[in-house]
Amino acid sequence: xxxxxxxxxxxxxxxxxxxxxxxxxxxxxxxxxxxxxxxxxxxxxxxxxxxxxxxxxxxxxxxxxxxxxxxxxxxxxxxxxxxxxxxxxxxxxxxxxxxxxxxxxxxxxxxxxxxxxxxxxxxxxxxxxxxxxxxxxxxxxxxxxxxxxxxxxxxxxx
Ligand SMILES: [Zn+2]
Ligand SMILES: [Zn+2]
Numbered sequence: 670x671x672x673x674x675x676x677x678x679x680x681x682x683x684x685x686x687x688x689x690x691x692x693x694x695x696x697x698x699x700x701x702x703x704x705x706x707x708x709x710x711x712x713x714x715x716x717x718x719x720x721x722x723x724x725x726x727x728x729x730x731x732x733x734x735x736x737x738x739x740x741x742x743x744x745x746x747x748x749x750x751x752x753x754x755x756x757x758x759x760x761x762x763x764x765x766x767x768x769x770x771x772x773x774x775x776x777x778x779x780x781x782x783x784x785x786x787x788x789x790x791x792x793x794x795x796x797x798x799x800x801x802x803x804x805x806x807x808x809x810x811x812x813x814x815x816x817x818x819x820x821x822x823x824x825x826x827x
Contacts, residue, residue, distance in 0.1 A: 713749060724766050726745055777798040780818050786825065
């Protein structure tokens with residue numbers, strides 16, 4: 670029977686096993702909600718973010734009106750336009766609704782859209798993005814917006 674040496678185990682340097690420091694800053698800073706100085710953009714962003722499913726502009730307006738009874742649809746559309754341009758929200762054509770971007774990754778976005786329950790799951794396909802960009806360049810085309818919607822049935826509804 671071989672001799673088991675606990676001493677040898679304990680002599681192993683521990684320095685390389687030290688847990689790496691956890692990132693001290695959270696990935697996404699939480700914005701303080703409810704401050705009176707928040708702009709319509711911030712409020713629209715909060716409404717879109719707090720929605721479980723893609724949310725239509727009309728529903729956003731309804732929610733917005735709870736705080737601002739005289740709000741005009743244009744305010745919502747302008748805010749949504751700004752948020753889209755800055756890649757904070759995406760518009761799902763199939764549902765005619767908006768979702769908050771979960772990656773903040775520029776112009777390309779891919780979604781799995783469930784036609785039964787109306788959820789839209791954002792997925793990342795870097796290889797697809799690269800390929801699309803390559804093909805577009807071959808045509809001398811400058812892509813400003815790229816959204817792929819795969820419509821079907823989600824695992825919950827299947
Ligand atoms: Zn996104
Ligand atoms: Zn579903």
